[in-house]
Amino acid sequence: MENHDNLAEKENSATNITEETLPSSPSITDHEEADPKPDDDHGAEATAQAEPSSPKKDEEEAEAEKKEETASPPPSLEKVSEEIDLFLVTLPKKNDDENAAEKNFEIPGFFERYTDLVEKKIAKYDAEGKAKWGEVAEEDSWLLETANRVSKLMMLLNHHHHHLVEPEEEEKENDGGNGKGKGKDSLVNRVASIHQRVMSYLEEDFRFLMEECRIPIELDPGGNNNNNDTKGKQQQQQQVSSSEQEEVKKDQEGEIDESFPGYSEETIASLSKIAGEMLPGGYESECCQVYIISRRNAFEEVRKKLGLERISIDDMVLKVQWETLAANMIPAWINTLKQCAAVYFPGERRLAEAVFASSPSVSAGLFGSLSRGVVIQLLNFAEGAAMTKRAAEKLFKLLDMYESLREVIPKVNGLFPDESVEELKTEMNVAKSRLGEAAIFIFSDLENQIKLETAKSAVPGGAVHPLTRYIMNYLSVAGDYKETLEQVFKDHSKIERADSTSRPHSENDGVPEKQASSPFAGQVLRVMDLLDSSLEGKGRLYKDVALSNFFMMNNGRYILQKIKGSSEMSQVMGDTWIRKKSSELRTYHKNYQRETWNRVLQFLNPEGLNVNGKVHKPVLKERFKSFNALFDEIHRTQSSWVVKDEQLQSELRVSISGVVVPAYRAFIGRFAQIFDPGRQTEKYIKYQPEDIETYIDELFEGKPHQSIARRRT
Template sequence: MENNDLAKNSGAHNAGDTMPPRDAKHDGAAAQAETSSQTPHGQAEEEQKKEETATSTPQSLEQVAQEIDQFVRSLKNVGNAQNFAIPDFSERYLDLVEEKIMKYDAGEGKPKWGEVSEEDSWLVNNANRFSKLMTLVIDNYPDHEPEKISGAQVSMMNRITSIHQRLMTYLEEDFRFLMEESRIPTELDPGGNNQNSIDTKRKQHMAASEQQELVHEQEGSEQDTNFPGYSEETIASLSKIAREMLFGGYESECCQVYIISRRNAFEEINQKLGLERISIDEMVTKVPWDTLARDMIPAWINTLKQYAAVYFPGERKLTEAVFAENHAVAAGLLGGLSRGVVIQLLNFAEGAAMTKRAGEKLFKLLDMYESLCEVIPIADRLFPEESVEEMETEMTVAKSRLGEASIYIFCELENQIKSETAKTAVPGGAVHPLTRYIMNYLNIAGDYKETLEQVFMEHWKRNRADSTSKPAEQKKEGGWDKETPSPFATQVLRVMDLLDSSLEGKARLYKEVALSNFFMMNNGRYILQKIKGSSEMSKVMGDNWIRKKSSELRNYHKNYQRETWNRVLQCLNHEGLSVNGKVHKPVLKERFKSFNTLFDEIHKTQTSWVVKDEQLQSELRVSISAVIIPAYRSFIGRFAQTFDPGRQTEKYIKYQAEDIETYIDELFDGKPHQSIGRRRT
């Protein structure tokens, strides 16, 4: 970096000199000898020059700086260091710079960057000049020939080194000041409700083109407004200082200040977003899962998404702007910084995957898995080229561990079903708690169908790659045989088969065949409604399974109705009541008595049976009424007149058809009613 063009340069060598500058005293003696050997007139001119020099005003820092610049340029152009020597006028330059430094040290110190623009320019320009002098000194004074260096030159070299170090210290302080004090507070979204974040569930149902369009919208709206967190003026100053520090050999100091400052910035972001620094061991052994699920995992997901959408692209933008003239340094800093941040995030993910496996953890782990799935494909836009592959690998490993933990937990549903060995039947044939748990679990799993399909398929492919023998139906080219259920669907079907078997065993706990069938119908209906209520789980189970389950329910319904209400219908059978066209009254009385007793008993019992599904409850009542009411109405219509009006009629015909319909509507609400007989007395 050049400070000024050649101007008034008293005593300096021209840029076109073919020999390097020599000692100033030597030059003066040679000139004097030359003029004295010529004419008296020449000698007089030389004497006049000496007098003018003795009485002239000392050169200013600006003037002597110009001579230093000319000296550096001339030596650089010559490219011959055999007769290299630092000129005497450099002493004046060193004196003036040291004087400036002493004023700083003796007073209130150097003004902070930006307070006095002239001071900023002075520091940068002279730091650059001393860096060039240092380069010349290092390049032109060979260590293996120290005897060629005079004591004065060694002293000069030491002074240059000392002043250069002091100037670089000032620059380092200014760089740190700008990095720490000029940072603009970044707006954060601790709740994870950033309007530009991609909702995973919504994204799963979007077309690929829509997803890509949404990503582009993110890039255009977020990165330009929220980051890099410094004004353009500050970034320009940081870049200027960084350039001089790197040029002067202070790359390590500059990079250390930068990376410490940015690490602190990311720590502040983590804290504001609610992400605590926590070790894997603490997550596994100390932190309650409720705390992880409620607070820490949502904060982790939000932090990862905001890093990917805003902060990593912004950090890349900042680093490349500050170190614009040195791509290698920028890439190294960005790679190291981003790796530290990413590893902290991934350690959290691995810790979550290593916690004790339990069913309630599945969906939080899948949320984390999905978040990594979003970030990995855009790694090349977040990290420098040199570290993209490493970052992708690290994130993929963490994603795989979350996936493996998710598979383990999901497959544990099998053991939960097998271990449910209750020996007591559920009262009233109600839906069993195990049925509710499994089906609600699968219903939520339906929201994660795409993710679970991916997790199970990746697991199957790894096992397939590691296996030497593979089932024939899985030996299709390119992976899974599309005509067979997917690995995830296969696992769900296995769970459903186990649940059916478990329910069949629990149904046998009931002594009444009707209640056993009622229990299977009740639970089967709950299962079917849950599957049909989830479009995703309906796809997993398939139309054939749904048709089969519906057919099973109809059979359970028929069996229940046969075991319960066919006995009632037998009481209303007309056969055997008439002999030679005359009603056999004792048999008729017995039929009415049997009907009344049986109906009262069924009502008393089945009002305590439980059907929470209002639609099923209504269907059952309607189907019972459709069978019983017409038969009862027909029976009364034909045989009621057989009894004498009054007490005899009331004794045997206790119910009208409307009463029967009312009592049927009281069935299956799980609330035992008072005996019909007692209510009527």
């Protein structure tokens, strides 16, 4: 306002001056003509001060001004950047002026100056090479600030593209313009080029931080123990369970190892800053691509450290030996799955959320894509294992995999983004079902294995039949998986095979239906019934009735001990079955004793030896001869019979000695004096009671012995 008032006063003063007051000298300069002559002392003083200088003085002043202009430095990049930032801040908001795009937008002259300076710095980077991120903090900050500033310029220029007005030539000159006159389209292109170059540098830095600044992590490649021992497996499960609980506890308390997935806090902060500029700057796809490739590579390293080979379903089914899968690959898969759930997935989620903190949707999308890729890779392995040729030895490894998936699935809600939870849970349940169906098929096939065992030769020595050992050892290990098998049969036994002998509530080959507490228990009862029937048929292969009963007793005892030795299988079979089996064993034992040792006792019966009150010596001699011959034969025969169960072996020997030795001792005590001392006594009384006990203790060792009579000669 003050300037305007002064100007008005000058105008009024000039109007009141008359021509008579002007000087009459003909040599008045333009400058003098323009200045009125004062009519008072003050005017005279002013006129005296305004007297024109000589031409030489004018030239000197012009030269001085020119030197002054030349001496002042051009605006710096920092200064021009501040002008750009101030300009951007003072622009009207879009909401404040909805028609801003429809109005002419004048490009300030310092835009050109800014692009010149930034292009010059980028050219220097291209020529000399840009320092790696973290080496020069100022350069890192400049790059981020420039990316932010140029992104805003790009948005501004694109928004006003059709209404851009170039700056006046005078403004361009005053702003240090170089007279390029490149035009608005050229400016837009130059800014776009700068934007692309700056973003490419950020992309390189992002890749460098993702790849080169990753900290190697230590992983436990354990879980490769191929241990089917029940106690060992239980201990292993307890250790895994304890480890997982500790991981969950640490995660909840925020004390989980922050080095996973292998970046320092400083690196994550830098990654977040770069992503925070690339995403809004239109380079989201480039940034995300670098991130996802890097993290996929990181998982490949994890997979290799844990010993899990990448393998296709076809190769698993057709090429890989089951022994290799069981000994190495399946344990590694189980360990990988559990570590992914406990460590890898939570770590990846935290990393994505930290790096892409400015865009939760991008974070969730990246983590969802990465995690889904890992899960599908793991599930393909599970389906491949389930599709391998069905064989009995595969059951427990498949159940181990089933249990691992069963443990992980409930954690899915807390592991993955909401939008991918249901899909992943469905995929995991499908894989679990495939494993469950394969397990049912294999376990149910025990029936067919029993039926196909049609050997026509008896097992030597009445020993425990290989089929008995195989089935009972199999069921004993199965007992350790009782809860899992009960769930498997309950949830996955809906599909029935046309040739199945194990359909629930069926009566196949004369096997009666059993009342069972679960579908699994019913299946086990059917297997046991088939095994009993098979053993009965094999027992009939023995011509010796005593040996047939011995065989049934021997195998029955083995079956009962295996069932009673597993609390889980005892629950499955039930007390009623155990009592019935115990009763059957007593019957077989009685039959064996009747067919063997009762015959021996007949010769120790005193009845029929007295004739008219006197011992009939010829009959007594025959009794001793018959006893000796029969005992020698039994000893020779039954020494080759086999009882591997030490407890049963001891019980049999004790029970036989308890019957035979007292009877023999009493018989000798009553009739030994009938014989003449010396050779006659030795001829008929070949054994002392202690000898009988010693020889009985040599029975059932599976070692053929020569006759006692020949050993004594």
